[in-house]
Amino acid sequence: MTDIVHIANALPGLGKTESFINSLSGDEKVVYASRTKSLNKEVYDRLKKTSLHIVRLDGDSVTGWVRGAVELALLEEMEHTEGVALIITQATLTTIDPEFLEGWSVVVDEVPVVGIAEDYERGEARWKDTFNHLIDVCPESGKATIKDGQKREVVYRYEESLSENVSSPETSIFKALLSDSADVRVFIKKKGTREVYRTEITDSEDYASVIRNAQDFHVMGNSVEKTLFFEYILSQGFRVIVSPFQPANKNLVYDPTYILMFEGDRYSKTMALKKEDGTQAISLEEDTLLGKSLTKCLEYANQFDTYPTLVQGHDWIKGFPFDRYGALHIPPICNGINEWRDHSVSCHLFTGNPVTTKQPQYNLMFEMLGVDKDKGYSVKRHEECIERGVQGMGRTNLRMWEEQVKPTYHIVPTEKIARQLAEEWGVDNPKMDRTCITKLELPKQTEERNTLKARAIQLRKEGMTIRQIAEELGVGKSSISRWLKQAA
Numbered sequence: 001m002t003d004i005v006h007i008a009n010a011l012p013g014l015g016k017t018e019s020f021i022n023s024l025s026g027d028e029k030v031v032y033a034s035r036t037k038s039l040n041k042e043v044y045d046r047l048k049k050t051s052l053h054i055v056r057l058d059g060d061s062v063t064g065w066v067r068g069a070v071e072l073a074l075l076e077e078m079e080h081t082e083g084v085a086l087i088i089t090q091a092t093l094t095t096i097d098p099e100f101l102e103g104w105s106v107v108v109d110e111v112p113v114v115g116i117a118e119d120y121e122r123g124e125a126r127w128k129d130t131f132n133h134l135i136d137v138c139p140e141s142g143k144a145t146i147k148d149g150q151k152r153e154v155v156y157r158y159e160e161s162l163s164e165n166v167s168s169p170e171t172s173i174f175k176a177l178l179s180d181s182a183d184v185r186v187f188i189k190k191k192g193t194r195e196v197y198r199t200e201i202t203d204s205e206d207y208a209s210v211i212r213n214a215q216d217f218h219v220m221g222n223s224v225e226k227t228l229f230f231e232y233i234l235s236q237g238f239r240v241i242v243s244p245f246q247p248a249n250k251n252l253v254y255d256p257t258y259i260l261m262f263e264g265d266r267y268s269k270t271m272a273l274k275k276e277d278g279t280q281a282i283s284l285e286e287d288t289l290l291g292k293s294l295t296k297c298l299e300y301a302n303q304f305d306t307y308p309t310l311v312q313g314h315d316w317i318k319g320f321p322f323d324r325y326g327a328l329h330i331p332p333i334c335n336g337i338n339e340w341r342d343h344s345v346s347c348h349l350f351t352g353n354p355v356t357t358k359q360p361q362y363n364l365m366f367e368m369l370g371v372d373k374d375k376g377y378s379v380k381r382h383e384e385c386i387e388r389g390v391q392g393m394g395r396t397n398l399r400m401w402e403e404q405v406k407p408t409y410h411i412v413p414t415e416k417i418a419r420q421l422a423e424e425w426g427v428d429n430p431k432m433d434r435t436c437i438t439k440l441e442l443p444k445q446t447e448e449r450n451t452l453k454a455r456a457i458q459l460r461k462e463g464m465t466i467r468q469i470a471e472e473l474g475v476g477k478s479s480i481s482r483w484l485k486q487a488a
Contacts, residue, residue: 001102001212005233006243008220011425012335012394013401016220017043017109019247026051027083031074031101031214033093034109039336040087043109047085053077056087065159067095074100098209106214107245110335111221114232115369116182116203117361120169121189127197130170135177135186142185144199146177154178169199176201183364202361204368208236218243221335222390223424226382228371235370253404256393257431258418259301259411261293263439264450267413268351269316271440284317289438290349291320297347297411297436298325304409305344312392313349330395332388340395347411348389348421353381389417390424398425409433453483460484 008016021043024030030052034040037058044056055073062069070088074096077084086104090112122130134154135144146154158174176182182203189196211217211233220243224230233240261267272290273281281288286295301309308328311317315332322329327347330340366376389412398408412418415432422430452473459469466484470477 002214002216003212003237004216004239004241005211006216006218006241006245007224008218008243008245008247009222009224010220010247010249011222012391013399014250015247016245017046020107020109020218020220020245021046021050023245024050024052024083024085028052028085029078029083029104029215030085031093031104031106032085032087032109033090033106033112034087034336035090035333036336037089039109039338040089042338044087047087050085052083052085053080054085054087058087058089058092066092071096071100074104078103093210094205094207098206098213101210101213101215103215105216105218106210107218107220109220111219111224111227111229112205112207114205114207114229115365115371116176116201116205117358117365118172118201119358119361120173120199120201121196122169122199124195124197131173137186142187142200144177144184144186151178172201173199176203179203181206181368200361202364202368204365207232208238211238218245220245222394223382223387226379226387228369228376228379228383231371231375231379232369235372250401252398252401252425252427254407255427255431256398256422256425257407257409257433258415258422259297259409259433259435260415260418260437261290261297261411261413263437265352265414265416266440267417268353269314272349272351273316282316284313284320286320293436293438294320294347294349294411295325296438298322298327300436301345301347301409301411302326304407307340307343307345309411310340310343310346310392310395311349312347312388314351317349330392333391334395335391337395338399341397341399343396344406344408345410346392346396346408348392348417349413350385350388350417351413352385352417385417386420386424389421393421393425453487456480456483457487 008019010016032043034043037060040056040058044054047054055077057066057070057073059066070086070092073086077086090108134147134150136147137144154174154177158171158178161168161171161174173184176184182201185200187198189198273284273288275281275288285291298309308326310330311322311327312330312332312334318329362376362380363373366373393410396408397404397406412421418430418432452475456469456473459472464472466477466480470480
């Protein structure tokens, strides 16, 4: 039983996992949980070289219900006198009864997801075929619950979807319906002439019970103090100390170069998907503002590497023909994927404020976690923009640190995002390549607002209060406060 969280905080490639493996003496009882089955396999192969008895239990190694196999292994392996390492996924860790963890050290590789705010869309026919006979939906609130007498069928369908070893929206929806804490809502939306069923899932993962029942608990990740997980453990009263698995710092052979796409700091989904005729695209197309800029940057970047440029971003970039321009679309969350370390060019298309479209879900999620709303939004913005970019950059040869064999180049929307990424990598004076920069023609109203913002920031530096600045510029105090926060 513990009230302490041990944190190993380090950038991609510095050797957090290696430090953990090297720290093992051979008589421990350890549960290792990563985000991906591919990382589980890699760690399994490395741990086989130690004196520990290794058991891997995930969807690739277990036929049937993984949770049951893990709980049984926790009981049986505890009786053995020799050291044991159970390798599972983070998704499994929070489904098992936490009391089974008593006496085990738990090591979580990459910062775990504690808050869930997901949404899925399905066509009318598919939705009704899968869910209509299983759930009731309140017509006023959209809240979904399992029909009387149908829980056993939902359990069966959930376990069946798990055994197929393919993650799907149906799996997530069945899991949420069976959860005591999840809020599941279903709304019908019109898309042209057809109806689409949109399911919103808001939930929290009970890591507090996992931590309290473990003998000791470790998290290995980057910028852990800027994550929702960190705010959550503080709200739950846990103490934080440095993990013995903390790796040593290293130096980069080559500082990364940032290829800027747009002049200024203005970058949003609305701006990115605008076409020349003023219409708005639904997803990224070649004739959108972002599509044209991306095409130019990818063609320019091809001179720096024979390997494809790694491109990551929100779901709405998926339809772009990346392969046409020598690029490879990679997942937005790519922690633990180590197969691209020979690549030297990456591209990161995340917007700086990605959470606003899910505000009601996020508000509920923060309430479930006991996290202050302002702090919650702050860390989610960092997680969903800057940290994802850091992890994407960390898939390239940059992750080799002192063993780098070539410089790396990273396409980013704005200089502000570039400087935030550089700060995470510990580079004070980042290299900016402005060859492909696109100048934006801002509406007059936007130009005037930007002038006022710049003046407000300058007045603040000169020592004026928010009230004084508001009076000086003839702008509301809330606007001044917001501008100063954005500039911080």
